[in-house]
Amino acid sequence: MPIILAELDRLIVKPTVDFCELTSLPIDIGGAARRAVPPECGATVTLDGYVRQFTNGRETLYLEYEAYEPMAFKEMQKLIDHAKREFEVSTIGIVHRLGRLEIGETSVVISVAAPHRKAAFAACEWLITELKRTVPIWKKEVYADGEQWIEGDHA
Amino acid sequence: MPIILAELDRLIVKPTVDFCELTSLPIDIGGAARRAVPPECGATVTLDGYVRQFTNGRETLYLEYEAYEPMAFKEMQKLIDHAKREFEVSTIGIVHRLGRLEIGETSVVISVAAPHRKAAFAACEWLITELKRTVPIWKKEVYADGEQWIEGDHA
Amino acid sequence: MPIQVLFFGATADAAGRRQLNLGTETVTLTTLVASVIREHPKLAQHKLQFAINQEHAAGDETIRDGDEVAIFTPVSGG
Amino acid sequence: MPIQVLFFGATADAAGRRQLNLGTETVTLTTLVASVIREHPKLAQHKLQFAINQEHAAGDETIRDGDEVAIFTPVSGG
Numbered sequence: 001m002p003i004i005l006a007e008l009d010r011l012i013v014k015p016t017v018d019f020c021e022l023t024s025l026p027i028d029i030g031g032a033a034r035r036a037v038p039p040e041c042g043a044t045v046t047l048d049g050y051v052r053q054f055t056n057g058r059e060t061l062y063l064e065y066e067a068y069e070p071m072a073f074k075e076m077q078k079l080i081d082h083a084k085r086e087f088e089v090s091t092i093g094i095v096h097r098l099g100r101l102e103i104g105e106t107s108v109v110i111s112v113a114a115p116h117r118k119a120a121f122a123a124c125e126w127l128i129t130e131l132k133r134t135v136p137i138w139k140k141e142v143y144a145d146g147e148q149w150i151e152g153d154h155a
Numbered sequence: 156m157p158i159i160l161a162e163l164d165r166l167i168v169k170p171t172v173d174f175c176e177l178t179s180l181p182i183d184i185g186g187a188a189r190r191a192v193p194p195e196c197g198a199t200v201t202l203d204g205y206v207r208q209f210t211n212g213r214e215t216l217y218l219e220y221e222a223y224e225p226m227a228f229k230e231m232q233k234l235i236d237h238a239k240r241e242f243e244v245s246t247i248g249i250v251h252r253l254g255r256l257e258i259g260e261t262s263v264v265i266s267v268a269a270p271h272r273k274a275a276f277a278a279c280e281w282l283i284t285e286l287k288r289t290v291p292i293w294k295k296e297v298y299a300d301g302e303q304w305i306e307g308d309h310a
Numbered sequence: 311m312p313i314q315v316l317f318f319g320a321t322a323d324a325a326g327r328r329q330l331n332l333g334t335e336t337v338t339l340t341t342l343v344a345s346v347i348r349e350h351p352k353l354a355q356h357k358l359q360f361a362i363n364q365e366h367a368a369g370d371e372t373i374r375d376g377d378e379v380a381i382f383t384p385v386s387g388g
Numbered sequence: 389m390p391i392q393v394l395f396f397g398a399t400a401d402a403a404g405r406r407q408l409n410l411g412t413e414t415v416t417l418t419t420l421v422a423s424v425i426r427e428h429p430k431l432a433q434h435k436l437q438f439a440i441n442q443e444h445a446a447g448d449e450t451i452r453d454g455d456e457v458a459i460f461t462p463v464s465g466g
Contacts, residue, residue, distance in 0.1 A: 030185025
């Protein structure tokens with residue numbers, strides 16, 4: 001997220017509003033969705049992923065997420081850079097929760113603002129698919145009778 | 156949004172969480188997105204449309220939305236019913252703002268919760284496209300030097 | 311009961327009114343619209359769409375007493 | 389500087405540790421991983437992926453002193 005402060009002898013401030021975050025606090029979805037609304041935009045598409053109570057009929061009590069944090073940041077930033085080259089979108093925000101999450105709590109929010117909604121839908125869907133493939137974060141499901149690290153994307 | 160209260164002699168409460176609303180108050184996007192998270196779901200996709208500052212280079216000062224309210228409700232409900240037949244989604248919420256809206260304020264929120272995100276993305280995009288085509292709501296753009304009712308979807 | 315005609319947005323501005331009550335005579339939608347436009351000629355400057363009893367009108371339906379007819383421009387919500 | 393090896397989630401449980409420092413000798417990723425698995429055989433029960441200096445490893449890269457190697461299972465975030 002480079003901020004170009006000066007170009008030639010004129011001060012040009014380019015506010016870059018993309019963001020990626022890892023947090024152990026509850027995620028404010030609406031806040032993430034509205035954090036960046038560029039004046040030329042008309043639509044934001046937000047993907048909000050959360051803890052399922054049942055997976056294949058088995059009840060999950062809670063989840064734990066762990067990240068390789070510095071690499072996760074780099075990978076999220078790569079996804080943002082790639083999406084901004086591939087899709088006509090203005091602003092992208094990714095927030096991923098870490099630590100213990102209760103049923104129904106949000107684990108990930110990806111918001112994409114674009115002048116036209118079609119690009120926002122396409123970019124948001126691409127971003128969540130790639131995040132689940134490349135960003136080094138792991139999920140442990142805790143059941144009444146045990147626990148299991150999930151290996152790979154089974155969502 | 157029928158609520159089946161009794162079936163045979165057993166009381167069965169089927170909480171139907173779909174919703175459609177017209178409101179002259181600011182929309183809480185996060186609230187709309189999280190209003191219904193069925194236990195079997197894993198993802199909610201939310202479309203958040205808002206007032207553009209510039210359209211074709213012309214600056215909008217504010218917007219006014221007007222609805223044929225009873226028909227708008229019926230049409231939104233039809234969209235929800237149709238989407239739930241066509242896509243594998245669990246819960247749909249549509250909220251549309253009416254009255255005067257300032258730049259950047261949210262005019263419409265459509266949230267779709269689904270067990271799998273692909274269906275949520277597809278249904279949400281279909282719903283906003285159809286809403287802009289069929290639901291009787293009209294937008295007036297107010298400029299520094301005049302105003303204009305927008306006729307048809309130019310988004 | 312009369313036939314109630316409703317206007318919204320651009321058509322309310324063009325007609326200078328939001329509502330109009332017509333007689334109870336059974337008419338076709340085409341006849342009704344033509345008569346409304348004759349009375350409010352600015353409506354002719356707009357592409358018009360119609361609803362009968364809160365349903366989009368598909369063709370030249372028959373309007374009966376007590377029906378609610380809405381005349382509006384293509385919608386622009388969202 | 390030693391070569392630092394990091395474990396996460398399932399591999400941290402299998403190795404019984406989150407970090408390991410190896411000598412500074414230049415090795416290939418394959419050789420390094422084989423030696424780590426020899427020491428922590430439970431790792432062999434998992435599909436393993438690797439990162440070198442916080443980049444996904446594509447093939448059999450060479451690891452030098454000061455490098456950071458991560459050993460993990462396929463990711464499951466989102």
